[in-house]
Amino acid sequence: MTTARAATGRTVTTDIPARLDRLPWSRWHWTVVIGLGTVWILDGLEVTVVGNIAGRLSEPGSGLPITSGQVTGIAAALYVAGACIGALFWGRLTDRWGRKKLFMITLAVYLGATALTAISFDTWWFLLFRFLTGFGIGGEYAAINSAIDELIPAQYRGRVDLMINGSFWLGAVAGALLSVVALNTDLFAADVGWRLTFALGAVLALVILLVRRHVPESPRWLLIHGRDREAEEIVASIEERVTAERSEPLPRAEGELVIHQRASTTFAEIARTVCGTYRRRAVLGFSLFIGQAFLYNAITFGFGAILTTFFDVPSGNTGYYFAVIAIGNFCGPLLLGKLFDTLGRRVMISSTYLLSGLLLFGTAWLFDQGALSASTMTACWCAVLFFASAGASSAYLTVSEIFPMETRAMSIAFFYALGTAAGGISGPLLFADLTGTGKVGDTVLAFQIGATLMCAAGLVAAFLAVKAERRSLEDVARPLSAAPATATTATAEG
Numbered sequence: 458m459t460t461a462r463a464a465t466g467r468t469v470t471t472d473i474p475a476r477l478d479r480l481p482w483s484r485w486h487w488t489v490v491i492g493l494g495t496v497w498i499l500d501g502l503e504v505t506v507v508g509n510i511a512g513r514l515s516e517p518g519s520g521l522p523i524t525s526g527q528v529t530g531i532a533a534a535l536y537v538a539g540a541c542i543g544a545l546f547w548g549r550l551t552d553r554w555g556r557k558k559l560f561m562i563t564l565a566v567y568l569g570a571t572a573l574t575a576i577s578f579d580t581w582w583f584l585l586f587r588f589l590t591g592f593g594i595g596g597e598y599a600a601i602n603s604a605i606d607e608l609i610p611a612q613y614r615g616r617v618d619l620m621i622n623g624s625f626w627l628g629a630v631a632g633a634l635l636s637v638v639a640l641n642t643d644l645f646a647a648d649v650g651w652r653l654t655f656a657l658g659a660v661l662a663l664v665i666l667l668v669r670r671h672v673p674e675s676p677r678w679l680l681i682h683g684r685d686r687e688a689e690e691i692v693a694s695i696e697e698r699v700t701a702e703r704s705e706p707l708p709r710a711e712g713e714l715v716i717h718q719r720a721s722t723t724f725a726e727i728a729r730t731v732c733g734t735y736r737r738r739a740v741l742g743f744s745l746f747i748g749q750a751f752l753y754n755a756i757t758f759g760f761g762a763i764l765t766t767f768f769d770v771p772s773g774n775t776g777y778y779f780a781v782i783a784i785g786n787f788c789g790p791l792l793l794g795k796l797f798d799t800l801g802r803r804v805m806i807s808s809t810y811l812l813s814g815l816l817l818f819g820t821a822w823l824f825d826q827g828a829l830s831a832s833t834m835t836a837c838w839c840a841v842l843f844f845a846s847a848g849a850s851s852a853y854l855t856v857s858e859i860f861p862m863e864t865r866a867m868s869i870a871f872f873y874a875l876g877t878a879a880g881g882i883s884g885p886l887l888f889a890d891l892t893g894t895g896k897v898g899d900t901v902l903a904f905q906i907g908a909t910l911m912c913a914a915g916l917v918a919a920f921l922a923v924k925a926e927r928r929s930l931e932d933v934a935r936p937l938s939a940a941p942a943t944a945t946t947a948t949a950e951g
Contacts, residue, residue: 467718468940469685473676473692474931475710478611483699486617489608492672493601494621495665496564499627499658500594503571505779506636506654507532507587513640513651520648523580530890532587539591540598541874547596552863553721555682556604557674559866563600566667567593570661575655599870602857607675612927615854616794622850623790629783633776640776663712677930678860681938714931715940721939722863730864730937731871741921742856742868746876748810748914749849751909752817760838764893768831778835785839789846792895797851803922804827806851810915813845821904827896845911852876859923862936876889876945899938 463518480486507528515525536549551559568591577583602618603710609617635657639650673695674690700707731739760774760782770778789809820837823829829837853869860868887903925933 467683467685469718470713470715471552471680471685471688471711472713473680473685473688474714474929476692476696477608478929479708479710480610480695480699481703481707482610482613483702484611485695485698485702488611488615489605489672490621492665492669493560493605494624495668496567496594496662497622498602498628498631499567499662499665500597501625501630502632502635502654502658502661503590503594503628503782504625505629505632505649505783506658510636510640510651513647516647518647519651521577521580521583523583523591527580527584527927530586532671534688535584535588536591537877539588540595541591541878543595544593544599544870544873544877546592548599548866549573551596551600551603551870555678556600556607556770558814558864559596560600560604561666563593563596564662564666565593566668567597568659568869569593571655571662572659575659577652577819592819595870595873598853598873599866602869603673603678603852603866604675604948606930607677607862608852612798615797615851615926618854618857619794619797619847619850621789622853623794623846626783626786626846629786630780633774633779633783637774637776645826646861660898662913665726665940672916673790680771681718681862681936682718685718686802688763712929714936716936717940719863719938719940726937727864727867731860731868735860735934737921738859738923740871741917741923742852742859742872743875744762744914744917744921745806745848745852745855747879748876749845749852750877750879751910752813752845753849754784755821763834764831766806767897767900769833770831781835782838782842786842786846789843790850793844794850795848797847797854798926801924801926802851802855803918803924804924806855807915807919809844809851810846810911810918813841813843813848814911814915815845816841817904817908817911819907821901823927824904825901827897842918848911855922858917858925858930861934862930863938 463695513519514521514523514528538804543566547563567590570586570593574583574586576592577586605618605621606614630653635654636651639645641650645653673691674687676691679685679688679691694709699796755930760779761784762780764770764775765845793805793809812941816837820829820834820841820845823837824834853873856869856872857865931939
């Protein structure tokens with residue numbers, strides 16, 4: 458790396474991005490995956506537990522004067538609202554202060570809020586700390602996706618990002634099965650079991666916090682913010698570990714980048730970049746997020762209520778059914794993830810959204826005809842969400858890799874907040890009202906709305922998705938601080 462002085466700051470010529478991208482997969486990369494990606498398991502645990510304990514919380518003796526509709530409607534919407542606000546708040550700080558500092562802080566916020574949820578004594582307390590739990594999780598989305606994509610080599614980025622975001626559903630499986638045990642009044646009192654589920658989330662967060670200490674700051678972020686010496690030390694350390702593991706020299710890194718270092722990027726520049734220079738990509742990001750947000754937030758929070766309302770499944774048994782569709786959800790990114798790096802982003806993003814939407818239309822029709830039981834409804838949703846989960850995970854991957862480095866965390870936060878506010882807040886509220894009527898037609902309408910939005914997003918992706926597979930992040934979207942004459946370039950809408 459060479460360094461020169463410029464009037465507006467230091468200018469560095471570096472091969473650090475190329476060195477990170479040419480690394481073979483190693484145990485060090487698994488450390489990143491475990492340290493950062495496991496937080497999605499906590500999110501899945503949180504969302505699923507609340508959906509499955511809604512019936513128990515509303516029963517006499519639960520210790521809370523709350524209704525099922527308040528749990529699946531108001532509390533769910535507040536959790537998502539907190540996540541939206543948290544994403545924007547923490548996302549801005551992630552781009553300014555760094556990935557590591559923020560992914561430690563946001564996990565600590567989550568830990569404290571979910572622990573305090575466990576000791577809820579009144580409805581307002583429960584609702585407040587559901588909001589604050591979401592506030593912490595929202596920050597995780599921005600900080601974690603930024604760090605992961607900047608540390609994982611280009612040839613693996615798609616499948617790893619999808620697998621990590623899809624690990625939400627491992628948490629959902631755990632939450633579903635945990636709720637079965639926690640709601641068993643032969644084991645725990647009605648006002649104790651549900652509290653233990655939230656307490657467990659706090660314990661898991663503490664374990665992840667300890668592991669996460671060993672994940673370094675993003676060298677790409679350090680490089681742009683004038684800390685190139687630290688970036689060099691981190692990359693050299695990673696190379697040393699990978700070389701020792703392989704017992705052979707690493708392939709030569711090809712490609713250099715000239716960076717005009719800066720302390721920060723203004724909101725005005727972020728807005729011009731995202732909504733001006735990359736406006737077609739902005740349309741793509743918003744479409745993908747609003748489609749998956751409505752589908753997932755509505756169904757995830759409301760699936761237990763559907764089973765109890767229309768199929769007379771006891772509230773204590775809904776966790777078994779949810780565990781099945783959660784497994785289907787995780788299998789989608791796990792089995793399809795590699796295709797996002799081989800067949801490519803455009804083909805896979807559009808096809809997963811369209812297939813899930815069409816399958817959901819079919820499920821709505823069968824449900825309307827009275828042709829489904831609790832088991833077959835679960836099987837249908839398992840098929841729908843196998844594809845939808847891969848598509849939803851690709852939304853986070855997409856907005857993380859198609860915008861410049863300086864705007865990455867804020868871009869993730871922006872599209873997550875907009876899409877989730879539109880689909881994730883209105884979804885649970887609308888879905889709770891529709892399923893709460895006990896009318897088949899109302900629930901069918903909710904299914905059809907979700908299916909329409911997924912299909913629409915799939916069509917947008919077919920035309921606007923960016924071919925980012927196996928390409929360096931700097932090639933997909935040139936950093937704002939890169940010197941035009943020597944940086945790897947990409948067209949604004951390419």
